[in-house]
Amino acid sequence: MRIVVTDPIISEFADLLRKKAPGNDWDFVAGISPEAQSGAIARADVLLCAKLASRDAAACTARFVHITGSGTDRVAVDDLPAETVVSRTAHHERSIAEHILMAVLAHQRRLPAVSEQMRSGVWRSVATEASTPLHRTLDELTIGFVGLGGIGTEAVRLCTSLGMKAVAVRRSPVAAEALGSSLEWVKSMDALPEFLAVSDVVVLCLPLTEETRGLMGAIQFRQMRSDALLVNVSRGPIIDEDALYAALKDGLIGGAALDVWWDAPTGTDAPESVSRFAAMPNVIATPHHSGHARQTFVRRATEIAENINAFNEGGRLSNSIPR
Incomplete structure (x- = not known):
């Protein structure tokens, strides 16, 4: 052939x-x-x-x-x-699950900001400046998955093995027991407001369809915790770009880890949206390589x-x- x-x-x-x-x-x-x-x-x-x-x-x-x-x-x-x-x-399930875990740890330990401080010669910790925030360990966090296919299932397994609690919403909910006892609960997409209110980390791992396009917008960001991390390893247009920028800028949410974007690169030139978000101190930006x-x-x-x-x-x- x-x-x-x-x-x-x-x-x-x-x-x-x-x-x-x-x-x-x-x-x-x-x-x-x-x-x-x-x-x-x-x-x-x-x-x-x-x-x-x-x-x-x-x-x-x-x-x-x-x-x-x-x-x-x-x-x-x-x-x-x-x-x-x-x-x-x-x-790509294992690779992306590890990327999600990396983003959670980097956000909790404020890795981008701390690395930048150290590069500029600033040593800032609770030992030198009392106002420095303390980080939380993984067993204090609830991670929530929007979508629970192969990527979400592998990430649940990996994250809960390190002590995180896990919840999920999906289009076709099934009992948590059917997907493994490590999940606290699985509910339908109608439970998205409840889900956002309890999740310290919100992971998007669902396909882009007409139903999911713009799923995360201004209303949803107001429903999230003020220190929550949004992780997107699915497709950029599932998020309303301007609403996310405003939520990050105004401190409605704690940060975002974006591996997927709204536009495609031209060769090695990043899309315009990348520079917009990558300049923000509470954003972890990667070039759609979580599964690579x-x-x-x-x-x-x-x-x-x-x-x-x-x-x-x-x-x-x-x-x-x-x-």
């Missing part, structure tokens, strides 16, 4: 893909022009992609399209031919190769998307 790969990240694992799915004609086209990529996509038997425009999807003749991540919001799945088989992959552990991509490449083999042999595919 002719396999076309447009995703530049998974292309870095070309040797592993070839080894795990031998006997195919691999065409890695991430570095060529958009026009040439479109031509390659139109000739593919199998397409591996992280993004796919509507025009390319409509012209795609691949019998199997494998999205190289978990999100489908940048892939025009609905514009693919009805008979095209589509799968996706993840394996080597383990993530090794496991993704392995699953993709196994799915290609299964598709070629008429076997069962993992993580296929109903069409």
Whole structure:
């Protein structure tokens, strides 16, 4: 089969893909022009992609399209031919869970502000300045998850193992016992105000849909605790950008850890929104890399190769998307 790969990240694992799915004609086209990529996509038997425009999807003749991540919001799945088989992959749960934990610790220990003070030659602690705030340990905190898929479940496991209490809201609530006794409770999205009022940390780990776009706005920030940390590892537009900026500026919430943004970068030039928020002392800003552990991509490449083999042999595919 002719396999076309447009995703530049998974292309870095070309040797592993070839080894795990031998006997195919691999065409890695991430570095060529958009026009040439479109031509390659139109000739593919199998397409591996992280993004796919509507025009390319409509012209795609691949019998199997494998999205190289978990999100489908940048892939025009609905514009693919009805008979095209589509799968996706993840394996970033552990890496993102560790990122969430890192953000919580950095916020509690005021790591960005303290590091900046030390760089400027200022030694400020309760031993030298009595007004310096004391931090809390993890076993004093309640962490709340909006959404409870693979990322949320792994983060609950990791955070509660260190003594944090965990609560959650999700579209389809299930009993806490079904997801593990480490959760204090799981409720429907109708309980969001209650959830925000009890959470020292609010983690967004749900997909971007028309229902979730703008979910966190001015009303929700007023419902949060004044020292609470907002962590977003999902998609930027789930948060109202201007409302978040105002909440941080006015001290309605304690801080934010933003790994996802409202605009995409241009090469290595960050979107305009990054400079707006990164300049704030209560913001931890990262370039959408919370899932970028080597383990993530090794496991993704392995699953993709196994799915290609299964598709070629008429076997069962993992993580296929109903069409």
